[in-house]
Amino acid sequence: MVFVVHFLVLLWFILMIDLPNVVREYLPMGGSVKMVDESLKLAYGENSELIKDKRIAAVQALSGTGACRLFADFQKRFLPDSQIYISVPTWSNHHNIWRDADVQQNTFRYYLPETRGLDYNGFMEDIKNAPNGSFFLLHACAHNPTGVDPTEEQWREISHQFKVKGHFAFFDMAYQGFASGSPEGDAKSIRIFLEDGHPIGCAQSYAKNMGLYGQRVGCLSLVCEDEKQAVAVKSQLQQIARPMYSNPPVHGALVVSTILGDPELKKLWLNEVKGMADRIIGMRTALRENLEKIGSPLPWEHITNQIGMFCYSGLTPEQVDRLTNEFHIYMTRNGRISMAGVTSGNVGYLANAIHEVTKSA
Template structure:
């Protein structure tokens, strides 16, 4: 029911660190999950069963499915401010205010890196301040880490937020997905882990996670797990994977630069600095739903109506056309 122990072991090394004492001390309860979505849902059901009066704080905005997951698990939801529309960056002061005002011991959903949909991440120093405030409020963070390696090209750097919280002595949850960084969308390969106080507690928590999974999907699929454990467990294959992940991330970072340069060359009066300030697979362009509709109807360019561009779809062949269309609808 818990899935591939080899895949779980390699996933934990990726999230918590190759030589993590938490792994050595067997303090982490972990099960293979149905990618990141399944990991979040399993945690939501765990939260509902064992803390039925609790709620979850979710950032505004967030990946739309987060709301569906906790809604269907019947966990009450609250929100905290995250994105500043005018600066197209992080609304740090409001975020800290909402964390401070939440009841002590609240659950928070945090994006570990490459925030979806905005591409806006806290700086390392800001993560340290967030961690410190969480500690004083005794909040519990669940990190959704769907893009490790995909944001900066370095999985270690992309796990920095988690490592900061671990160094500060937090107990955390982590929902990992290999859909993007290994191209395993169709295989539903993921891992849910919860750091516990001790080994005995970890055994109990894992047992309960397995019991939650049993009537939901019985046991997770093996094929994707074998791919993950084979690649991460072989030094040469892992080295090759790290090179390819960096190549993928660097291409997206490069396309961000090119898109911004094209818009600036067209003489756009708007600032497009946020395109290169943001990180990861998505760019929160700042375009209105009406402008997005014009892109679709007049230029056959498709994106979600909140203006989120999938940077993975931007290429050297279409970036000029995209920039020109964006320029036309934002004049």
């Protein structure tokens, strides 16, 4: 509640000051320059040489979905015969985005049902077997829907293999800060790829980590060879945005740029993001402990090994149906639990219900 109140007060403050000006003016096609600049610092680092050298082409986007769509259209326009490799499973809308941009899709192995963890060997094999110079859609942190992330060592090996094959990594970073509680830590995968000299792309969203779901605030950025190329790429991204939605909305961008551009507000935001992440991590621990205390014979380590807002529980569609029909507990039929909906008040009931439907498993 404190988190929500802070942002409502801040939004009111911004509107009272800036409303007379902003309602009469459009943002440029590339969006708020200040918001974009602050977003790049968050994704690439405060002292990033790429930012200093002006090697990043970036525009404000309609949250993470819009950033992905802009990139998909950019990919189709300039590399019409290319394809995108998408993890199995992934956020279902990823397939819709690249499909509607008319980009051919392929998949790579990611999740191993037997361990409810990463299929690292399958992932690496598919990276090696993909044609040189392929595009891969990667989740920067808190993989949706599984909550399964590679370790830092595994990310380094993945980055190395991308270098060998000349693959292009496009990171969807929808949950920066919501995985570990540290935006810096959650950008580690991106930083590893940058250290290895990859020209990556990144989609950022402020829906979750700032609660700006309805404001649709995000950023698309692409690392380029030099400043000249970055200027050209940004120009083309704006040309794609122009007939699609013309200009991005302003109020959410003002919230983001005001918070990230003010040291005190940013410190407050970082503390609250950590509080939200810690609460979710705590609920993971509580759910696992409750299941083990009940005496469930099944392994539940994956609940605490996974990270982020979602837990890939391993429940079957039939077990999920029983949870819905018998216990009025609702989740997607693939067994994905939204950990943000688990509280100290309902975690015991949830654990008992899960135990009941998995007794015969």
